[in-house]
Amino acid sequence: MQSIANIYPQLTVPKKVVVTMHQKPDADAMGSSLGLYHFLKQFNHEVTVISPTNWASFLSWMPGADKVLDFDRPHLKAKALEAIVGADWVFCLDFNTLSRTKNMEQALSDTQALRILIDHHQQPQVDMFSFGESNTEKSSTCEMIYDFIIASGHADKLNNEAAQCIYAGVMTDTGSFRFPITSAAVHRLIADLKNRGLNHSKIHEDLFDNFSENRLKFIGNVLLNRLVVFYEYNTALITIPQADLIKYDIKTGDTEGLVNYPLSIEGIKLATIIIDRGEERKLSFRSKGDFDVNEFARKYFSGGGHKNAAGGQSEKPLDEVAKDFEEAIKQNRDQLSTYNF
Incomplete structure (x- = not known):
């Protein structure tokens, strides 16, 4: 698996891109996927986000969630498979092995696209990915997506839609910033998102104040x-x-x-x-x-x-x-x- 930095020069060249996540996605999986989606769309990539399964209703507020394909739903599966088969790049976010994608595993294994890993779990299946970054010291995959955007040299394309999704994943995976994995870098990240106009209290309300x-x-x-x-x-x-x-x-x-x-x-x-x-x-x-x-x-x-x-x-x-x-x-x-x- 080569360094993810090697794909930076290709970001400005429009491609067919699939972004996917682990089954039963949480806020970090969905947030990182949609955060990356909003970033990549600005380069005129054709981006399809696919979840292996359904997801919690409290994630549906995220900008772009209505465009995510649920691979488990028969009427969406064919479209998802078509996107995977035709993709140039497949970003695999917030999982360390293809088996975490449930029924999508075979399609992801068979694709001719470059598989790109961004994940913070231990013991990644590195032989299955062409490029990527795996870092267990990171609080969340959303933190890694933020780092990816900044390191790529395109911080100007970190728009409010991406910021909302990234914040949601960082906040939940750090237990609202109380877990030991919450580093100084995490707080600097949040400060940057706030300076960009993020309404953090609205996101907290959307995630947690919606119980039945x-x-x-x-x-x-x-x-x-x-x-x-x-x-x-x-x-x-x-x-x-x-x-x-x-x-x-x-x-x-x-x-x-x-x-x-x-x-x-x-x-x-x-x-x-x-x-x-x-x-x-x-x-x-x-x-x-x-x-x-x-x-x-x-x-x-x-x-x-x-x-x-x-x-x-x-x-x-x-x-x-x-x-x-x-x-x-x-x-x-x-x-x-x-x-x-």
């Missing part, structure tokens, strides 16, 4: 009935049966951020949520300080991610996955019981 009544009741039920705290391991666990998802009519994205709630309990070092999605159990991990949930997820739950934020999955029943988790934290007792920050 059912979602609020669902969160209340989770905290009251589905939360268990293992004080001896400085750990909290939330388990959500599929019946709860059905009862409260939970949509894509409605469980976003739930795993962070237990971290507000004094002394909690590791917070985990296990959600029964029917066909499989999905896990999310968040940690404080020196406990590496990327390694934890890889070792026990076929997952991975970042040091303080990771995911995993299991095909076992929910109660068995919960038991596996309890056994895993027992095996990590020494690390978890030592409260270092």
Whole structure:
């Protein structure tokens, strides 16, 4: 994989470009993709943004979200495949391996286009990309898109539409700027966006002040009935049966951020949520300080991610996955019981 700087001279030459992201995209995946979209369009590239799956409704406010193709929808799949086959460049954002694109994996693997990676996850599948940048020290892929735009020498094309999308991804992936990954560079980035006219409070409102009544009741039920705290391991666990998802009519994205709630309990070092999605159990991990949930997820739950934020999955029943988790934290007792920050 060659340095992404090698494509800078070609940015001004119009091309057919596809921008894609991981399945079930979050604000960073969608924000980085649309931020890049708004940048590239100004060079008269023919740009198509494709998501492997649907996305949370609270991301639909982003400028350009209405133009994103959902690969999972039959009437859009043919158009998406046509764009991939005809592309000169395919930007792969916020994922480290093609398998994170679900049903799009084969099409992305077969394309004759140059695949370009921009991502901040560990252990990227570098042999699948012609050009790219992978940097685990970055807070978000949106931060990397900002860096890409500035380093390309075209900072004048960082318009308000791109700025809104970039801000959303940086804010959410840093936990509203409270996670340790929030660097001085991140704050300088935000200051630059503000100087360009960004309305940050409106974006926060669009992302977080849009709960349905059912979602609020669902969160209340989770905290009251589905939360268990293992004080001896400085750990909290939330388990959500599929019946709860059905009862409260939970949509894509409605469980976003739930795993962070237990971290507000004094002394909690590791917070985990296990959600029964029917066909499989999905896990999310968040940690404080020196406990590496990327390694934890890889070792026990076929997952991975970042040091303080990771995911995993299991095909076992929910109660068995919960038991596996309890056994895993027992095996990590020494690390978890030592409260270092």
